[in-house]
Amino acid sequence: MSKPLKPIYYAAFVFALILQTFSNAAAQTVEAKIKITDSNVFVKGKFIDATNAKNVTNFSFLKSYAGNENLGARISEVSLFDQNGQAINYKKLADGEFLAENDFRAWSYKADLTVPKNVSALAHVSWLAEEQGILMPGDLLPELAEKTSAKIMFELPKDWRVAGIEKKSSTEFFEVSDVEKAIFYVGKNWREKEIAVGTAKLNLIISGEWQVSDDEAFQTASGIFAFYEKLFGGRAFEKAQIFLGKFPREVKTGRWEAETRGANITIFSSEMNFKTQSLQRLHEQLRHEIFHLWFPNGVNLAGNYDWFYEGFALYASLKTAVAMNQIRFEDFLDTLGRAHSIDTLQSQRVSLIDASKNRWNGANTQVYARGMLVAFLIDIVLLQKSKGKDALPEILREIYQKHKLSAQRQDGNSAILNVFQSRRELQTIIEKYINGTENIGWQTDLDVIGIESATDNFATKLSVKSKLNGRQKDLLDKLGYNNWRKNSESSK
Ligand SMILES: [Zn+2]
Known part of the structure; x- marks a missing residue:
């Protein structure tokens, strides 16, 4: 029944989006008073500098985040007001998407923050439970500009506290320089x-x-x-x-x-x-x-380069665990073997660049598994080339120092590939595994460092070779093999 309406609705929606692009300022400052009542928040807000707020008729909220859809459906009881505090009529175009008849200067609405059913949403979107909650201005406040700063105050239930790292301008207001990056924890005990x-x-x-x-x-x-x-x-x-x-x-x-x-x-x-x-x-x-906190949050890189910061987070974390004697070298190899099995079993292998674009549409596992394998391969190729010098920290430091938050914004994929490409020995990895979709064939590289790979019942198993030459021993020690031996001796 609703079919004939669809194209009109769609056109209105697209038009609203176009309008939004024209009317939204690059930066905007708002004030928001957030009152918590049970599992709802009631938000009252306004533009702080109304001269920046001309031609703003679109009142919209984040629709989806990290695979969690339909966030706009939580918004209701919307009121929009002009500079004299008079209510303005508006149309609801979709969940979380409203179009006002005239410019508005202030607003109020309710957001239903019932705990999401999906457990994987719980660290990524705002919610409120009996004794605690997490408030993310990025999904709670309207999207009014490319970058919105805000003065935010909270009205909390009895005995509740709020924690945030944002500076406070007064006893009441937190100064949030970028609402997309802020988080407040609320609750008690x-x-x-x-x-x-x-x-x-x-x-x-x-x-x-x-x-x-x-x-x-x-x-x-x-x-x-x-x-x-x-x-x-x-x-x-x-x-x-x-x-x-x-x-x-x-x-x-x-x-x-x-x-x-x-x-x-x-x-x-x-x-x-x-x-x-x-x-x-x-x-x-x-x-x-x-x-x-360093990758991706400490660098000024744009776009979907998730394969890098997820894959290297996994690998750096794994290597750090060996270095800090928190896991055994055997566990390190087991994890890499499992990632290899996952990547090998993918029915439709895509390049890491494409997988990162599609992270929330089914390519998430590959971003992690293949991303980590690439980090490992880069580490061992650099180790061989530098004759045992631990070169992975060097390359990570180079990317971080070049692209710190104070640097100019650049595309993440090209910035990282540029640094990799400056090392000729990484060429094959870039072509086959980052840009390409080839199966990870690592036996030659593993041989050099004294590790062998076997497949048993579709599962990849890595182990240290029983006979090692001097060079292999040296390289393995650099990877943390010796740490494990020290660790197991001291724990006997
Ligand atoms: Zn991560």
Whole structure:
């Protein structure tokens, strides 16, 4: 029945989008007062500098994020007002998409922040539960400009607190320089501690009871942060915040979901069966997410180059774990073997560049698995070429230093491939595996470092060769093989 209407609706929608492009300013500052009531927020907002706000008739919200669709459906009870505070008529074009009859200057609306059913959404979109919640201005405030800054204040339920790393301009208002990068944690009964790591400050918030003690978590986080700061030769943020919380509903043992946005790391996790496993899991989560404070959050690179920052986050985290004696070398090889099995079994293998474009439409596993394998291959090819010098940190440092937040914005894929291409030995990897879709054939490279690859029942297994020559021993030591031996001797 609704079919004949569809083209008209579609045309209106496209037109609204065109309008939006013309009327949206490059930058805009708004004020927002956010009141929390049960699982809803009531938001009142206005433009702070109304002279910038001419011809703004589009009132719209983020529709989807990280594979979570239909976010606009949470918005209701919208009112728009002109400069005299008079209500303005508007049309609803779609969920989260409104078109006003005249310019508006102020607004109010309700957002239903009931906990999403999909557990994988919980670190990526705003929600409110009984005792805690996460508020992301990026999906909660209207999209009014390419970049929106905001003064935000919260009206909280009794005994609740709010944590955010944004500066406060007064006792009430947080100054948010970019709403897309901000996160606020709200709730009660959590522990908070600010730790100094060199001249940087890490604010750690832990909610819920854990097998791992708060002190162990604080120490782990600061140790990993310091490790990466040294590796990259600098950092992008004066202050970062890490939130560690339990899921607001029952989930399987070991399930976790995390996101790093701006300088905010959010980790929702369940426990493992034993404390040692829980501690190891926390190490893994922090190694991966803290890496993201540098890539992609600490660089000014644009576009979908997820294969790089996810693949290298996994690999750097794995290598860091060996270096810090948190896992055995055998575990390191097992993980790489599993990634190889996943990549080999893909029925439709696409290049990493294409997989990154399609990350939320089914190519996510490949971005991670193949991305990590490419990072490993780059590491061992550089090791061979540099005769055992640990060259991977060097290349990561080069990319970070060249493309820090203060540098000019560039396309991520070309910036990274440029750095890789300056090393001739990486040419084949770029052609076959990053731009190309070839099966990862790594036996020759593995031979040089003394590792062999076998396939058993479609699963790839890596192991250290039983007879090693001097060169192989040296290269393996650089990869952390010796660490494992030291580790196992000391734990006997
Ligand atoms: Zn990641």
